[in-house]
Amino acid sequence: MTTPLISPAMEDLGSRVASRMRYNASGASATVDPNANTITVARRQRGDRAGDRRLRLEQRVLRGATDLIGRVAGGWLGDVVALERRLQRKHRWHDGDGRHDGDWRRHGNRRHAGHRWHDGGRAARRRPAVRLAPAERVGGTSFSLPCASLSVTTGQIGGGQTASALTVAELTGTTDMWTDYVELSPASRIVCSYNLPAGVASSGG
Amino acid sequence: MANQFGFRPFSTANLVNPGYTGLTTAAVMQAELDVGIRWSVGDTSVTGYDNPTPNAGIYNPLQPQILMIPRRPTNLFYNVSTPDQWVAEYNDIYRSFWGRDLSYAEILDHESDVLAQYLLKGGERPLDVPPARICTSTARGAASSAICSIRRSPSTPGG
Numbered sequence: 502m503t504t505p506l507i508s509p510a511m512e513d514l515g516s517r518v519a520s521r522m523r524y525n526a527s528g529a530s531a532t533v534d535p536n537a538n539t540i541t542v543a544r545r546q547r548g549d550r551a552g553d554r555r556l557r558l559e560q561r562v563l564r565g566a567t568d569l570i571g572r573v574a575g576g577w578l579g580d581v582v583a584l585e586r587r588l589q590r591k592h593r594w595h596d597g598d599g600r601h602d603g604d605w606r607r608h609g610n611r612r613h614a615g616h617r618w619h620d621g622g623r624a625a626r627r628r629p630a631v632r633l634a635p636a637e638r639v640g641g642t643s644f645s646l647p648c649a650s651l652s653v654t655t656g657q658i659g660g661g662q663t664a665s666a667l668t669v670a671e672l673t674g675t676t677d678m679w680t681d682y683v684e685l686s687p688a689s690r691i692v693c694s695y696n697l698p699a700g701v702a703s704s705g706g
Numbered sequence: 707m708a709n710q711f712g713f714r715p716f717s718t719a720n721l722v723n724p725g726y727t728g729l730t731t732a733a734v735m736q737a738e739l740d741v742g743i744r745w746s747v748g749d750t751s752v753t754g755y756d757n758p759t760p761n762a763g764i765y766n767p768l769q770p771q772i773l774m775i776p777r778r779p780t781n782l783f784y785n786v787s788t789p790d791q792w793v794a795e796y797n798d799i800y801r802s803f804w805g806r807d808l809s810y811a812e813i814l815d816h817e818s819d820v821l822a823q824y825l826l827k828g829g830e831r832p833l834d835v836p837p838a839r840i841c842t843s844t845a846r847g848a849a850s851s852a853i854c855s856i857r858r859s860p861s862t863p864g865g
Contacts, residue, residue, distance in 0.1 A: 506825065511720040515773050517747035517830055518763040525759055 527596075538697060540648070543690040648693035656689025667693065714761060722777075726752070747832060748774035777832040781817055793818045803815045807850040 530617065532541045651664035662683045671681045685691065708716040721743045728734030729746065738746070748755035750765060756763060757776045766772045781799075786792040789810045797807040808816070821833070 510715045510717065511745050511775070511832070512717050514830060515763070515775055516834065518761060518775055519773055521761045521830070522763065525762060543740075 505698075522553045522621050535697075540693040540695065541654075541690060542685065542693070648696065649696050650694045651683070652692050653694055657686045658689065659684035664693065669673060718742055721746050723747065726755075727754075729766060729774065730768070732768050735766055739769045741772060743816065744772055746772055746774045747777040747834075749834075750776040750831070751779050757831070758827075762826075775831060777834050778829075779834045780821070781813075782835045835858065 530543045533539075534541070574600075616664075648664045649668035651667065659679065661680060663680075666681050666683055672678065683691065707713075721738060723729060723746060726749045728738070728748070729748070746766070750756040755764065755774065755776060763773045764776045766774055781796060783792065783795050786795055793808070793810050793813060796813050801807060823830075824833070846848055
């Protein structure tokens with residue numbers, strides 16, 4: 502069993518806290534309903550500047566989902582932590598030197614806060630991504646949680662983007678393949694239906 | 707000093723203000739910013755310094771480039787070095803609360819329960835465990851080592 506204890510240096514802890522605060526301000530949310538086997542992802546209405554900046558939607562959504570799945574199946578939160586770290590490494594938005602935590606790090610003689618979009622800002626800013634296919638270990642068993650079908654209940658997603666984009670986490674580094682993620686327009690809400698692996702019990706969470 | 711005592715990792719971007727002082731003093735915060743401090747701590751037991759939302763901190767109003775990370779106080783007091791000292795001070799403070807004196811084992815059991823609850827909540831925040839006194843006493847017995855084993859994982863329950 503991997504216990505969920507970590508002991509990051511204070512600057513790393515600060516980066517995690519700052520990241521959480523950016524996520525809170527982003528307006529993204531996700532809800533997992535294990536009874537309905539669905540994940541609902543929503544993006545807040547445009548207008549809030551922080552919300553428009555779009556940060557880390559994909560990994561945080563995944564974390565929310567796997568957190569609940571872990572609890573549903575009696576899994577251990579440490580796997581979620583490990584998953585998040587994996588996803589952070591895979592995160593496709595980076596600041597100038599390849600780090601994904603761009604807050605208050607030294608770059609020679611200058612410092613800057615926040616993310617710098619890898620394509621100069623414009624395209625990435627309009628492309629918040631959602632991927633829902635982590636390989637997650639619960640109770641010692643690995644399985645993936647693909648989005649079997651996707652419906653848009655409010656707003657819209659990017660043209661040509663489908664649930665299949667959320668089956669495998671293909672994107673790493675600064676790659677940006679339009680069909681490998683799903684972009685939510687402001688004030689949008691999507692619902693992914695998933696199938697629990699055989700032998701994994703679902704219960705209200 | 708960090709080198710002398712082997713503190714690793716060490717970064718001058720971090721500061722634990724003694725007694726949480728200076729956080730509301732403009733000159734102090736300006737000085738912190740000037741020397742490169744970017745991460746500080748806030749006392750969750752003080753109004754206005756607790757997490758505004760789970761695992762969120764507070765940017766200092768005087769220097770918004772400095773993030774104050776709420777830190778939980780503990781009952782491992784700063785001025786005790788041995789179990790006997792800890793028991794004496796603990797019971798002095800909490801005798802009326804418990805209605806009796808607690809033994810060292812009872813205190814350890816209760817305090818570890820409190821820390822375990824923090825852990826299970828998935829909180830990302832430091833714990834306020836004064837470093838110097840307790841772990842200088844590790845050679846005095848297993849009991850002290852037990853305290854230190856808690857103290858040496860000070861930063862955060864993962865989450």
